[in-house]
Amino acid sequence: MLKTIIIKEIQATISSFKFAVITILSTTLILTSFFIMTNDYLARLENYEILQPQDNDPTALIKPTPLSIFAKGLDENLCRSYQIHFGGQIIVGSKQQSVNSIFQFFTTPDLLFVIKVIMGLAAMLFAFDAIVGEKESGSLKLALSNSVSRPIWILGKWLGGFISLIVPFILALLIGFTIIQIHPDIVFSSTHLHIITLMLIISIIYLAVFYSIGFMISSLTQQTSASLVLSLFTWTLVVFILPNLGNILAKQLAPLPSVSQLEQQKDQIWIKEVFERIQGRTDPGMIEKNINNGNNRLMENYRMKFNRRTIMSKNITRLSPASAFTFIAIDLAGTGLLEERHVKQAILTYKDLIFGNDTDSDGNITGITPAFSFHRLSISSRLNSETLANIGILIIFNFIFFSAAYVAFLKYDIR
């Protein structure tokens, strides 16, 4: 019986107008996103090649990851150049996008965005009339007048509808991925492929959360119009409001100095030391050390506050599955806060390694300098306790919303 219900649900869904609209929209957006983000990745790769440090150039530069095509996250930030300078100062190169302020107004249209926002909405639109729609059309009475139990019926409905949602989604992803792979400059290693598979599984779990929310709303309402209104507002709340509100709340609860304030303090440290040296008030041998120590203290203080804000922001925003999904996707892709911490630690280690080398009149480090070497985090490090906790949160959300839908349906008045 379950199989019959599933097949009936799939047939009913794929012949509907909403299936056509949502499939066309999601496929178009996924393919457009792949096209745009692939070109963006290639441009960043080209930029990386141009900026490759020469021998003895004390510059740390990180290669963009092809996984940033799917979840760009902070990759643009991470792949700036970091030049080690006099006194262990780190001169950070500009992001290619920093000159075009229009980028700041809008969100990156990567696959993460398409899944998180648009597929999330699609999942809710697939589910909002699953139960209430059947009730309105009168078919719910007919279905339950047969020898089918409510649990089997709701499970069949859920599975049938969800299969109809994810099959075109997976197909669109496969088409896009195949096209990307044709490009000779984009090489996915086996680790990348494992991560992509993992991201796909987590995306399906994420979409199941939204599908279950839609299902729950559908079994709590008596009219499709009410179900639609509540679904849309819930989607807005979960995808946009909770994460964005959490971010500004964390900003207030864990204050951080502004970037310009921080840079001003760094400038003051080295200028003071150089000036004191010129005036003969400090030991010339200590000048570099003093600058380095001053900067280290400043950065440690900043990082401590920053980590506090990050933890707070993560904890608040995790109330939304969309945030949990974002953290998982960017951390798995190596473009998230986890990788950011790793990159910064590697750069600070590199700075300590070459600190003390001679410098020219412009503060550039001269002489033989070891090259910066960096490896992104391994798949096991990316799947750390935090990522697993976020995956757990998504699974718990699924369980809660599906259970709520199930309980509501058991009590549902089918008349």
Added chain:
Amino acid sequence: MLKTLIMKEIQEQVSSLRFITGLILCVLITCTAVVILTNNYKQEQDNFQQQITSQNHFLNNYAHTNRIGAIITPNRPPAHFHPLVLGLANDTDQQSFDTDPLPTLFPPLDLIFIITIILSLMALLLSHDGVCGEREKGTLKLILSNNVSRGTVLLSKWIGGTTTLFIPFILSVLFATLYLLVHPSVAWSATDIVTLLFLILGAMTFLSIYFLMGLWISAKVKTSSISILTALFIWIIFTLSIPNLSPYLAAQCFKIPSVNRIYKEIRQLRGIERDKLGRKMLAALTARYQSEHSKFWNELEPMSKEAIRQRSSTDPAFNTLYNNFTAQSREVWKEANRIQAEKAAKLKNNLDDKVKVQIWAAKHIACLSPYANFIYLATDICGTGTRGQAAYKDQAAVYLDQFYNYLSNKEEQIRTKDPAYNNNAFIDISDRPQFIYAEEQFTARFNAILPYWGVLIIFNLIFCILAFTAFIKYDIR
């Protein structure tokens, strides 16, 4: 009849679940966001004050001409509208090892976000069944069987629907404004209130587009379920696709060379290469003095600064030659700076030209969507957008010119008293001109938003015509 229809429309909408849910959500979220953003604004103000104090304290103790450029940074205060419209961050151009990446991952929530996402969705929810919903219920036939034209029905739906839509918006803005006006950290002037009024008008124009779009779709299809799906489809294209894709498309069509490489070249031109050129020119000047004034030179070379001061005060001929030499040395460095600055400016201008084209393209591709037009309108009128950023940069450049003129005069005065003064010596600049950022005049901001407003009105007209023509042909059975 129009009035009756409008009243009927308002009464129906106001008692609907979508209106009540939207109203609660909109008012709650706006109030929460404004309270949080106002506190963040207070923090920004404190940070700004700390920065000014720290800069003054530092300059009072360590000011010297040679490295003054790194310290004299004109600081921009947080914009008055930050509790409502965040726009672009003040330190958007600043590259730092430690930057807060969270805003990149989660764009902050402000009034603009509430208007563009929550209220635009609400507009579609209120209007998507305006025509087809009435047909489904059978009331459309009844209405049109009266002595009322289709145009009047549509007009009443638009007036009644948008009036209903504006209730949560106006209420939210009212609560937010009251909170801001009583908050001690927010000092709004009459101009700010006028700015807010224009922001509200702009938002109404923007929301009306989505309402008309919903009406148009509603008059094109037979059922409200198809109508809402189609409306959401277009909403996604307008709000989430075109604007987000536009900067990437522009960047890919109008490529710019590696910004990092160019900045590095500019730094080299104005650093190491300037030093090389300056030293070479100074060596030529020294050689000339060595050959033409060998006696003076041989006396000068081993002298300490103190010895130079004493000799200058007792020997006018030595003093004249020394002053000439130091003046010419300064000219040499000035010339080296000029030559290298010219080369750097050429590189920078070339980059800027390409950047301008890319920004132009990104901005105009995004303008295909009402969402982007409204974002530009809101951020520009509130001084938190690209215009505000450009105004700050212009004022900062003017201030720096003014400051360097002041510094040059100050140095001249010191040199007349102390011939041995050099640019690594402490200089008292406590009487320097201070940078006071003035927001762009309201009229200039207003003129700047007119094109965006014009586009929003055109969108309104297009959807109005589309809705009207679709409704005229609508089969009411």
